[in-house]
Amino acid sequence: xxxxxxxxxxxxxxxxxxxxxxxxxxxxxxxxxxxxxxxxxxxxxxxxxxxxxxxxxxxxxxxxxxxxxxxxxxxxxxxxxxxxxxxxxxxxxxxxxxxxxxxxxxxxxxxxxxxxxxxxxxxxxxxxxxxxxxxxxxxxxxxxxxxxxxxxxxxxxxxxxxxxxxxxxxxxxxxxxxxxxxxxxxxxxxxxxxxxxxxxxxxxxxxxxxxxxxxxxxxxxxxxxxxxxxxxxxxxxxxxxxxxxxxxxxxxxxxxxxxxxxxxxxxxxx
Amino acid sequence: xxxxxxxxxxxxxxxxxxxxxxxxxxxxxxxxxxxxxxxxxxxxxxxxxxxxxxxxxxxxxxxxxxxxxxxxxxxxxxxxxxxxxxxxxxxxxxxxxxxxxxxxxxxxxxxxxxxxxxxxxxxxxxxxxxxxxxxxxxxxxxxxxxxxxxxxxxxxxxxxxxxxxxxxxxxxxxxxxxxxxxxxxxxxxxxxxxxxxxxxxxxxxxxxxxxxxxxxxxxxxxxxxxxxxxxxxxxxxxxxxxxxxxxxxxxxxxxxxxxxxxxxxxxxxxxxxxxxxxxxxxxxxxxxxxxxxxxxxxxxxxxxxxxxxxxxxxxxxxxxxxxxxxxxxxxxxxxxxxxx
Numbered sequence: 001x002x003x004x005x006x007x008x009x010x011x012x013x014x015x016x017x018x019x020x021x022x023x024x025x026x027x028x029x030x031x032x033x034x035x036x037x038x039x040x041x042x043x044x045x046x047x048x049x050x051x052x053x054x055x056x057x058x059x060x061x062x063x064x065x066x067x068x069x070x071x072x073x074x075x076x077x078x079x080x081x082x083x084x085x086x087x088x089x090x091x092x093x094x095x096x097x098x099x100x101x102x103x104x105x106x107x108x109x110x111x112x113x114x115x116x117x118x119x120x121x122x123x124x125x126x127x128x129x130x131x132x133x134x135x136x137x138x139x140x141x142x143x144x145x146x147x148x149x150x151x152x153x154x155x156x157x158x159x160x161x162x163x164x165x166x167x168x169x170x171x172x173x174x175x176x177x178x179x180x181x182x183x184x185x186x187x188x189x190x191x192x193x194x195x196x197x198x199x200x201x202x203x204x205x206x207x208x209x210x211x212x213x214x215x216x217x218x219x220x221x222x223x224x225x226x227x228x229x230x231x232x233x234x235x236x237x238x239x240x241x242x243x244x245x246x247x248x249x250x251x252x253x254x255x256x257x258x259x260x261x262x263x264x265x266x267x268x269x270x
Numbered sequence: 271x272x273x274x275x276x277x278x279x280x281x282x283x284x285x286x287x288x289x290x291x292x293x294x295x296x297x298x299x300x301x302x303x304x305x306x307x308x309x310x311x312x313x314x315x316x317x318x319x320x321x322x323x324x325x326x327x328x329x330x331x332x333x334x335x336x337x338x339x340x341x342x343x344x345x346x347x348x349x350x351x352x353x354x355x356x357x358x359x360x361x362x363x364x365x366x367x368x369x370x371x372x373x374x375x376x377x378x379x380x381x382x383x384x385x386x387x388x389x390x391x392x393x394x395x396x397x398x399x400x401x402x403x404x405x406x407x408x409x410x411x412x413x414x415x416x417x418x419x420x421x422x423x424x425x426x427x428x429x430x431x432x433x434x435x436x437x438x439x440x441x442x443x444x445x446x447x448x449x450x451x452x453x454x455x456x457x458x459x460x461x462x463x464x465x466x467x468x469x470x471x472x473x474x475x476x477x478x479x480x481x482x483x484x485x486x487x488x489x490x491x492x493x494x495x496x497x498x499x500x501x502x503x504x505x506x507x508x509x510x511x512x513x514x515x516x517x518x519x520x521x522x523x524x525x526x527x528x529x530x531x532x533x534x535x536x537x538x539x540x541x542x543x544x545x546x547x548x549x550x551x552x553x554x555x556x557x558x559x560x561x562x563x564x565x566x567x568x569x570x571x572x573x574x575x576x577x578x579x580x581x582x583x584x585x586x587x588x589x590x591x592x593x594x595x596x597x598x599x600x601x602x603x604x605x606x607x608x609x610x
Binding site: 086088089090091092093094095099102103104105106108115116117119 | 470474475476478479480482483486487489490491493494495496553554603
């Protein structure tokens with residue numbers, strides 16, 4: 001197999017005496033989706049903060065293109081082609097789609113005092129990039145606030161890819177969304193994968209992770225509960241591990257009405 | 271579900287209504303027609319010269335204030351700045367015999383420094399610009415009155431025309447031509463040029479993109495690497511620079527300046543900008559709209575006089591127009607931000 005874009009080996013993070021993350025290993029390949037699953041407080045946030053350069057790991061190794069690395073800050077991670085798309089997406093609602101797409105990195109033409117925006121080119125690139133994500137925008141001049149949440153996220157992903165991202169970290173993109181919107185987001189994830197990006201999808205919902213994921217990293221209380229390729233795990237096993245497996249079974253027993261038939265451990269909502 | 275169904279479509283009518291300047295165009299035409307029909311003097315060359323002169327001074331300021339407002343800030347010291355810069359030149363030349371050219375340039379430097387101070391205080395402290403510039407407003411107002419009175423013994427600058435080389439500067443800021451019995455001042459050209467330049471910067475340069483972004487969503491702008499501090503400080507300096515230009519225009523048109531010049535006009539600039547479609551909350555508006563707002567103001571000011579109504583109604587009219595404009599803008603914003 002080719003060198004993974006990112007490989008983490010037994011990575012960990014300690015804040016003074018507190019261990020936030022310990023012994024986590026996984027890989028992110030181009031054109032693949034690595035899902036990081038875990039409940040609240042499982043260490044997902046710490047894990048992405050290490051990948052995105054917001055924090056530095058204290059144990060283990062972080063390899064980018066096979067080279068051991070430690071990002072000093074988010075800009076360094078970005079320069080290495082690792083972009084994070086946060087929930088708020090960093091878009092300005094009242095500005096047109098194309099202005100948002102290039103905000104902060106505008107294309108210009110002309111020199112000196114006559115340096116001006118290359119509006120035509122920016123509009124064309126925006127249309128093309130959105131099309132390659134599977135969204136045909138009729139009007140790149142419409143305020144981005146008029147797009148749906150899924151479409152806005154698509155702009156954020158396309159923008160990251162256009163500006164050289166090779167790995168995309170999506171932090172709980174479906175957390176606050178309904179079923180239909182989540183579908184759009186997962187389609188965006190698939191589109192990013194098809195473009196050859198490596199995707200790290202953070203979620204606590206195995207039903208969202210399983211259909212798009214190629215690899216699943218399960219975290220609980222800062223520790224890895226294992227890392228599986230899709231072929232090695234079923235949705236049921238994933239769900240069971242996520243919801244605490246044996247623990248959940250015990251809870252089910254505990255909550256049962258005396259005399260009622262035993263039910264299977266509750267699967268996730270969705 | 272096809273992907274095409276995800277994109278929204280906007281009808282041409284709705285798009286026209288959602289443009290920041292549409293309301294201002296309509297209002298300007300209504301005011302123009304109303305006073306043309308209502309009075310004999312309004313639509314003459316003499317009348318037009320008067321309302322265009324008034325509109326030009328307010329227009330320059332309204333455009334600068336509009337850019338600042340789009341960038342999410344206010345400048346209450348904008349009005350007093352027009353008096354401060356003019357007094358600076360008046361005092362330096364008539365009291366200390368400074369060369370008038372040097373005094374004019376020096377007052378520009380001082381104005382930009384005050385603007386930069388406003389900007390630095392706002393971005394460093396994170397306090398509302400309303401408070402910071404209210405402070406500079408009162409400081410400058412006090413300085414204007416106290417210094418003028420202490421140095422000249424009066425509350426106005428006298429004897430500007432006797433200053434050497436006055437005649438070499440005067441045509442640049444205060445020149446005029448007679449056309450068809452009306453007096454048209456060079457300030458009208460300054461106004462049109464400034465509006466065109468501001469509009470170009472806003473819509474066609476990176477700086478313009480950043481202005482919309484810092485006013486529209488500051489955290490998002492920061493996240494994508496927009497130079498927030500540079501943009502905001504630049505906007506405050508622009509407003510102060512516009513105050514200097516209008517100060518020079520007033521000084522060299524009338525050859526005198528009162529110590530209280532400009533006080534109270536900062537709100538008229540804000541009204542012009544809002545009538546022109548700027549959102550008080552930032553991130554939306556246009557330079558052309560602000561200019562139209564000033565044109566409406568100039569026409570109404572002249573029209574009320576020409577119709578021989580009580581001048582005090584002007585304020586009432588302005589207030590009503592502001593409220594109307596704010597309500598329209600609120601609706602426009604909801605349209606623009608509507609998430610389907």
